Amino acid sequence: MNLYRLYELRKRKKWSLQYIADQLGIAKSTYAGYESGYRQPSLDAIKKIADVMETSVDYLLNRIDNPDFQAVKKRKETEKWIELTDERMASEVKLTIDGRTLSDEEKKQFIAFVRARRQMENEYR
Amino acid sequence: MNLYRLYELRKRKKWSLQYIADQLGIAKSTYAGYESGYRQPSLDAIKKIADVMETSVDYLLNRIDNPDFQAVKKRKETEKWIELTDERMASEVKLTIDGRTLSDEEKKQFIAFVRARRQMENEYR
């Protein structure tokens, strides 16, 4: 396992070992060990590293070659509330059940289903 | 660190512990330990797991919600993915219909509804 990208990214940002170690909350010798290959970061550690470096774990592990991490932006921008009947949402939100995308038909039925259910609740009160 | 997505993905593919462990070249008890949280996979292991499961490490580590690795590689993970059966994801985003929050009960029933519907589709083919 070669984590040479840690060094590349850190240098690019002009951070010292101490500086990044402080951000990660670990000893600088620990972090240095990751870069030199002397040690391997835990999953938690590699996650935090990807966080502070604003990249993906897959990039750090050489699974992809694009260091950009779109989710950084998305995480902050995504609305907390999503209205399902809003057509415009369809292109931004993908709902899945058991890993399978919810079809338009299923979604339509979903909405009808909930509306009917709520209607009944109201009538019995 | 919670790797509950390992279990979800494996079940979705209907693989046994033995089957995936063989693919990974490790003991099944070792892999089982990852799923149960008894052990943590090494970086190499999590990489291989992402390979055989055809997803991203970031997804396995809950950094992104789109399980599709192809989308990540093509930088097309622009839309927000929400797995309705994922309890832990539910707390992050609130869904509404007609401006009213979707209750847990409504969601539960709908999931059962869609599953039954899909089940029938399969049987009649």
Next chain:
DNA sequence: GCATTTTTACGCGAATCGCGTACATTTATT
């Protein structure tokens, strides 16, 4: 109901981790 497969649980020895420390190297200050 029984056999087979799958899942869960855990002890053991070995491997690896995170840290502190000590030292080397580079950069900044005067």
Next chain:
DNA sequence: AATAAATGTACGCGATTCGCGTAAAAATGC
């Protein structure tokens, strides 16, 4: 240039964690 301060490298120690094998429980198939 001399000195101080900051940065980077190397490694031993105690503690933690790992991967595996084994065994028993639970689920599945016939």
